[in-house]
Amino acid sequence: MLKPSLIPARLVSGRASVRGAPGIAIEGGMRIETVPQSARVSPLAGWGRYPRIASEILSVHAPDEAAAGIAGREGVIARGLGRAYGDAAIGACGTLIMTRLDRVRSFDPATGRIEVEAGVSLDRILRDFVPRGFFPPVVPGTRFVTVGGMIASDVHGKNHHCDGGFGAHVETLTLMLPDGSHRTCSRERDAALFFATIGGMGLTGPILGAAFHLRPIETGWITRRTRVATDLAAVLAGLDATADSTYSVAWIDCLALGKDLGRGLIFRGEHASRTELTRSDRHRDPFPEARTGRLGIPFDCAAPTLNRMTVKAFNALYYRRGAKNADGPALVPWHNYFFPLDGLSNWNRLYGARGFLQHQCVVPPANASSVLAEILGRVARLGSASPLAVLKQLGPSEGMMSFPVPGYTLALDLPATPSAFTLLDEIDRVVVATGGRLYLAKDARQSRTTFEAGYPNLAAFQALRRDLGAERSTASHLSTRLGL
Amino acid sequence: MDRTNVLLLVGATSDIGHAVALRYARAGWRILLTARDPASAARNGDDIAARTGASVEILRLDITDTGGFDAFVSGLTPLPDTVVCAVGELGDQGLAQSDAGHAANVIAVNFTGPALLLGRLAEAFERRGTGTLVGISSVAGDRGRGSNYVYGSAKAGFTAFLSGLRNRLARSGVHVLTVKPGFVRTRMTRDMRLPPVLTAEPQEVADAIFMAAQERRTNVLYVRRIWQLVMAVIGAIPEPMFLRLRL
Numbered sequence: 016m017l018k019p020s021l022i023p024a025r026l027v028s029g030r031a032s033v034r035g036a037p038g039i040a041i042e043g044g045m046r047i048e049t050v051p052q053s054a055r056v057s058p059l060a061g062w063g064r065y066p067r068i069a070s071e072i073l074s075v076h077a078p079d080e081a082a083a084g085i086a087g088r089e090g091v092i093a094r095g096l097g098r099a100y101g102d103a104a105i106g107a108c109g110t111l112i113m114t115r116l117d118r119v120r121s122f123d124p125a126t127g128r129i130e131v132e133a134g135v136s137l138d139r140i141l142r143d144f145v146p147r148g149f150f151p152p153v154v155p156g157t158r159f160v161t162v163g164g165m166i167a168s169d170v171h172g173k174n175h176h177c178d179g180g181f182g183a184h185v186e187t188l189t190l191m192l193p194d195g196s197h198r199t200c201s202r203e204r205d206a207a208l209f210f211a212t213i214g215g216m217g218l219t220g221p222i223l224g225a226a227f228h229l230r231p232i233e234t235g236w237i238t239r240r241t242r243v244a245t246d247l248a249a250v251l252a253g254l255d256a257t258a259d260s261t262y263s264v265a266w267i268d269c270l271a272l273g274k275d276l277g278r279g280l281i282f283r284g285e286h287a288s289r290t291e292l293t294r295s296d297r298h299r300d301p302f303p304e305a306r307t308g309r310l311g312i313p314f315d316c317a318a319p320t321l322n323r324m325t326v327k328a329f330n331a332l333y334y335r336r337g338a339k340n341a342d343g344p345a346l347v348p349w350h351n352y353f354f355p356l357d358g359l360s361n362w363n364r365l366y367g368a369r370g371f372l373q374h375q376c377v378v379p380p381a382n383a384s385s386v387l388a389e390i391l392g393r394v395a396r397l398g399s400a401s402p403l404a405v406l407k408q409l410g411p412s413e414g415m416m417s418f419p420v421p422g423y424t425l426a427l428d429l430p431a432t433p434s435a436f437t438l439l440d441e442i443d444r445v446v447v448a449t450g451g452r453l454y455l456a457k458d459a460r461q462s463r464t465t466f467e468a469g470y471p472n473l474a475a476f477q478a479l480r481r482d483l484g485a486e487r488s489t490a491s492h493l494s495t496r497l498g499l
Numbered sequence: 500m501d502r503t504n505v506l507l508l509v510g511a512t513s514d515i516g517h518a519v520a521l522r523y524a525r526a527g528w529r530i531l532l533t534a535r536d537p538a539s540a541a542r543n544g545d546d547i548a549a550r551t552g553a554s555v556e557i558l559r560l561d562i563t564d565t566g567g568f569d570a571f572v573s574g575l576t577p578l579p580d581t582v583v584c585a586v587g588e589l590g591d592q593g594l595a596q597s598d599a600g601h602a603a604n605v606i607a608v609n610f611t612g613p614a615l616l617l618g619r620l621a622e623a624f625e626r627r628g629t630g631t632l633v634g635i636s637s638v639a640g641d642r643g644r645g646s647n648y649v650y651g652s653a654k655a656g657f658t659a660f661l662s663g664l665r666n667r668l669a670r671s672g673v674h675v676l677t678v679k680p681g682f683v684r685t686r687m688t689r690d691m692r693l694p695p696v697l698t699a700e701p702q703e704v705a706d707a708i709f710m711a712a713q714e715r716r717t718n719v720l721y722v723r724r725i726w727q728l729v730m731a732v733i734g735a736i737p738e739p740m741f742l743r744l745r746l
Contacts (some may be wrong), residue, residue, distance in 0.1 A: 057688075076686045077542070116544035129549070143550040 095161030101459025133163030182213030214414030247277025398450030
């Protein structure tokens with residue numbers, strides 16, 4: 016188990032300098048050092064900024080360059096926008112930067128079918144296609160992810176209980192095999208490889224492209240209904256009662272204790288129709304544009320920015336404001352409903368330079384209320400929890416290593432302090448004992464025991480990786496840490 | 500607008516060219532792309548068409564084949580409203596010093612080709628009395644430096660050509676815009692360590708070009724204004740001192 020005290024030893028600052036590298040300057044007066052691709056080494060971290068580990072950087076600018084990127088190399092993983100929280104997108108040796116593979120290959124407005132390169136961002140898709148009346152079938156909590164990353168993590172959205180994860184909507188995906196060849200697979204063709212790649216954390220090889228359908232929408236607005244839940248039982252009952260809503264999610268005040276334990280707000284949502292929009296009696300733009308970068312955290316905050324007092328105050332305020340607006344429907348722009356945190360760029364810096372841990376588990380419905388109460392109780396007692404605790408219902412998923420199973424998922428952030436590591440180890444034991452598991456895309460620290468207990472398909476996945484020859488060629492720090 | 504505006508983007512496989520064409524397509528323009536090998540531009544052409552629903556056509560054009568320019572320009576129907584020339588090749592300064600063929604190619608791709616093509620288009624625009632010509636030059640042309648003077652001198656020539664063309668067409672209704680992007684994160688600069696403050700993304704360059712070309716007030720566009728200062732400082736260094744620098 017990695018403890019925060021070990022971080023400095025693993026931290027590599029700056030890029031490795033290359034002796035004898037030819038220097039050239041093209042523009043301006045500055046002398047720019049050119050570095051052969053093979054020698055660029057840079058420290059990488061996930062969104063949680065823990066851990067930070069040096070990896071060789073290999074960037075891909077065209078689909079046919081990917082093969083050269085991994086030829087003869089071992090331990091390479093594809094990386095998109097780096098929104099996995101932990102070490103999933105840090106290559107064991109090399110990291111393939113996929114964000115320049117960002118072209119849309121085709122789009123059919125009659126059917127909504129879109130074919131893209133894997134590095135295209137969800138943000139770009141939304142900004143191009145929402146104004147044209149289309150919305151992705153599933154979106155996670157941030158729009159700054161790539162399609163490749165969404166497939167590799169089989170991300171879920173607020174509609175998982177109805178529509179499944181993003182993987183459920185992927186028709187075909189193209190993968191690069193260890194020999195550099197491209198393989199397109201689907202539910203009908205190479206199904207085993209297809210289902211191993213969905214949720215497979217990039218470990219079956221770099222995903223190069225995919226095809227899926229966007230859904231038609233009449234407007235870019237969401238009709239949101241807020242319901243107040245005064246304790247955990249009310250939150251769970253509320254989520255069950257809103258299972259017929261397309262989108263639903265609960266925010267939990269994870270610092271509330273005693274009779275308030277688990278109190279929260281439930282947000283339901285539906286895509287608003289044209290009629291609803293015009294009825295709302297304002298001259299609203301039917302397809303509001305997402306603003307970017309208006310607010311941001313320009314530097315690492317001092318560690319105590321998010322402490323028991325500030326978070327408690329924020330939570331109380333947020334809860335009261337939600338309660339005031341409850342019941343009646345409200346029309347909110349799509350980006351406010353789905354991606355509230357994207358409005359604050361670099362919010363991960365709120366936790367300071369030491370970084371933070373996100374813990375996301377899913378627990379089966381049977382003992383959910385007692386298990387979740389125990390988790391929330393422990394977190395509330397520790398007192399260093401974040402304002403970002405989210406609870407939602409999940410349905411089943413198809414991917415061999417996909418995270419979602421039927422039940423409730425709870426996500427919370429904790430600063431990466433020694434006491435948080437200890438607390439999360441205890442929580443993991445509770446989760447595993449009830450038949451739950453942790454989300455790999457969020458993970459930076461779970462133990463192999465926890466992981467193995469949560470993912471019964473592990474052996475089959477390892478065998479598939481062996482047969483594919485991907486075991487050596489493809490590896491991330493997550494996969495080496497967990498023996499994936 | 501009773502008719503769809505048409506953009507001719509010369510150099511469709513360049514990252515800046517792709518971003519520029521995408522920007523115009525988003526604004527509802529019809530897009531004509533050129534590439535030496537149309538198949539190699541299909542990736543960018545398909546992307547622009549799929550994202551925006553714009554009509555995108557790829558034309559074959561070799562920027563070094565100056566003899567073919569008249570036929571190319573007379574074959575353009577309709578004549579585009581705006582032309583952006585984004586072709587360019589850094590080349591290898593060391594090789595250019597010893598290999599005249601390589602140096603000649605760098606000069607042809609960065610200067611003679613773009614200048615003569617825009618010159619032909621300028622004639623047609625002048626006859627029509629409207630149009631915008633955008634040439635993507637470089638801050639490297641502001642002062643020749645030991646490390647890249649073949650590329651730099653070609654860009655200097657292009658900058659001077661655009662300046663003269665603008666002067667000549669000043670009262671004709673045709674606007675000429677010179678763009679000096681500074682560092683841009685593209686395939687051309689992929690292996691370089693670029694200082695973030697001085698480095699723009701292709702999309703940023705595209706937005707700046709679109710805005711300046713539509714407003715028709717800017718003549719020389721430094722995408723990041725700090726470059727104007729940087730180049731003014733470099734330009735002001737007295738030659739004896741400049742000779743002692745390795746730039």
